[in-house]
Amino acid sequence: MNSQDITLERSEIFQLLTQTKAGRLVTLDPERDEPYVVPVNFVTLSRSIYFYTEPGRKLAALRAHPTGVALEIDHDDGIGAWSVMATGDYRPVTSRRERSLATAGLLAKYRGQAVAPMWQRAKGRWPEFLRALAGAEMGAIRIRRVSGRRWG
């Protein structure tokens, strides 16, 4: 059996970045000289990856090491497997318009589940949920470099 190892086209990579639900944010640990990896819900809009981060280790890592942050996505469907990595710099989203657009994108992609932990803690109470949402940081990674491979 001959296996193939194929480099993905840029257009295919962006399609996967748009369609794939779960990703892993890969940055450097704020306290130790090692990577920090955490699954994230995200949405890709006009070459930026958007996600919410609440105060914690993820946000501390992003603030300590905002350059060269990566998002990794992959899937093995039994026929073949692929993996994509998108790299860029992290910045908090401060524009209200950009934040609204990205929030709408997240809610459309996940039907509200993108912010499930916040919704859960608010116990379904809207005022508390909206407060939690407003208190979380919306972050963006402006994609500078992408790479992807497929095996199958």
Add this chain to the structure above:
Amino acid sequence: MGMIRPLSEEESLAVLAELGWGRLAVVSDGRPYAVPMLFHLAGRALTFYTLPGRKLQALREHPSGVVVEADDIDSATSWRSVIVNGRFEESPPEDAARLAESFRERKERYAAIALEQLASPDAIFGRILIEQISGRAYVSSQSGLRE
């Protein structure tokens, strides 16, 4: 409505044993770098193979700060995720046979490719010795933690 709960060490190890597929993250040229990997849980270590390249170079240059992430995410309300912090060491060729055995039991197409690759004379075998492990899962109030 469910909730997110931490997994015990035993539960986290069980998730790793079941999935056998995750992402290896290393520091390469001062930047984080992550690639998918197939592994086999052997005691408190993840055994794997790799071919010469950026991943192996980063592991050799930076063996002490390696992270492996494995998850099983169906949706925002059905997932498990495990993070391992560990140390890389190259392992003796004996690991190769056990690793090949574990790949043969897997149904994914990728495992078949991995079997070919690990038979290559260039294949290097390694272990990530688990120093810290943590896991989280979303538990649905209807179904409980999926086994």
